[in-house]
Amino acid sequence: MPELPEVETVMRGLQRRLEGHILVRAVARRPDLRWPLPPGLAERLTNARVTGFRRRGKYILMRLADGWSVLLHLGMSGRMVIGAAGTNGVAQHEHLELETDDGWRIGFVDPRRFGSVDLVETAHEDSHRLLAALGPEPLEDGFSAAVLDRALAGKKTPIKAALLDQTIVAGLGNIYVCEALFRAGISPRRLANTVVGGRVARLVPAIKETLRDAIAAGGSSLRDYVQPDGALGYFQHAWRVYGREGDPCPVCPGKPACKGVRRIVQSGRSTFYCPRTQR
Incomplete structure (x- = not known):
């Protein structure tokens, strides 16, 4: 989607x-x-x-x-x-x-x-029934570390699943959650209610930067997606972890403790991350 x-x-x-x-x-x-x-x-x-x-x-x-x-x-x-x-x-x-x-x-x-x-x-x-329950827009000023911290309070689901919940933040999907968590250095396995302090302070700008970079590149071409003029998006060429299982981590290539990008399944969806850099 x-x-x-x-x-x-x-x-x-x-x-x-x-x-x-x-x-x-x-x-x-x-x-x-x-x-x-x-x-x-x-x-x-x-x-x-x-x-x-x-x-x-x-x-x-x-x-x-x-x-x-x-x-x-x-x-x-x-x-x-x-x-x-x-x-x-x-x-x-x-x-x-x-x-x-x-x-x-x-x-x-x-x-x-x-x-x-x-x-x-x-x-x-x-x-409208499809919009009434949506969370804040991640690219607007109203989406801040304080706002996300309150939304995650008490959430004992993995942070990856929490960010896919459209009532917490609107518009995020599997690709960009994986990419934002990597940029923020946060494990997708970490429980949402533990993403506080410095972690949530890193996560919000990482989400914004990931989305802005993707929009500037015209979106990602995945299966049926094309831009209205027929041109493809190119952000997939800048993916750091998504779809890169087994590739070297862009942050720690060659480090003995790094086994590269790993793929796991969470809630039926593929998650890509580096266990060494994302904690």
Whole structure:
């Protein structure tokens, strides 16, 4: 599933093409994805003006001039494809199509149909059932060591699992949690309620730096993920531990006590870390 950097990259691509423009055409090719589409969605979007965008966790909000927002979630395999109208035909598994007044065509492609599209009043976006319980945005100033310390208090689950809990911090997924924990020197096995003091003070900036680096690189290309213009993300070439089982640790290559990057399974997901540097 695309994580925060991939969703941010997609949102920015949509923003460049749609913000300030009118949707002169909208087509919904099926009545549902993961859940039913809002009744009359295509009619609601036709001739609507797009005024702005916002990302919340792994969700994209496209704001319209009439006071409503389109809530988009890419799901497991969803992606947005953008091209000049008349030059890119309907793709396989394309379920929603938009066309702008300046000649751009946008398609929402989702082979596995785990994505979703909904409508919510812009003034009440944060009350939507999919957004109401989300934790703080990790790239905003409100996400601090003190905030995370309070959220982790009493949590006797591994810190890796705690950071994947979207009610603690929004938008983090398996890849970037592994990378942030490595940068912070914290073992993914450590219980969340013991990540205090210097550890939590290291972890918050490590999360922010990891996400910012990934966004700057255009996200990570993993399975079905591509940017809206079709270009791949390149952050996977900068992964320090994720997917690098058996490779030398980037921090302690050649150290006798270091056995390299190790892979373990936590809650059914692969975790990559260096036991020597992450404590």
